[in-house]
Amino acid sequence: MKGKIGLVVGLGVGYVLGSRAGRERYEQIKTQWLKVWNLDPVQQQVTRVQDFAKEKAAAVPQALWDGAVRVVRSASAPGTPGQKLDSAIDTAKDAADDVSDAAGGCGEGCQAGRAEEACRQEQGRLTWSAATGTAPTTAC
Template sequence: MRGKLGLVIGLGVGYVLGTRAGRERYEQIKDKAEEVWELPVVQKQVAKAKDLAKSSALAVPRAAWNGAIKVVKAATTPGTPGQRLDAALDETGDAAGDVKKAADEQKKAAR
């Protein structure tokens, strides 16, 4: 999807910048591009992209932060040093899994 969109945008930009038809043709192309941009279907996709960016942009850092908090809490729980270490290691594994899951979801959503 992103590749096709990039190709279309690249072709459009290349044509606009490379055209020798003059200012009048440039204005026609620009007006048509603005009309397309303002179409409800296009704006709907723009809104979806913005929502995706807002929701998933912080998913990985948030998962990493929450995991770090869990590890610290586990390391400071009552018990022997060995028990605290085991608890912290368990939480580290869980936190790594959460970060990987968030990264995979973000990667999947970006496609």
């Protein structure tokens, strides 16, 4: 979906900037664009995106700082250099997941959760298949 929207916006901007139709056509396009931009559904979505960005903008720097502190602590913990490196790498991966979660993304833990949910759904279908007497075709 993001790719399609980006493509349409890119084509529109390219047309406007590269148009040889002149100022009159530019003004027509601008007028139509402003009509669409000022529609209530569009403005509702704009407001939702702004609110989301404001909410996440505060969470991400704190998650970055907390992750950096954890990585430094794990790298300076007692142990051999190899143990320190392994600990720092594991901590950095966890910190990256935390930052991704703070930004509203889906890190490894989230993806694992989605995989578990898909597995539960699949198991539910397998259970249903067993109850109806049909043989399941896949296993989780």
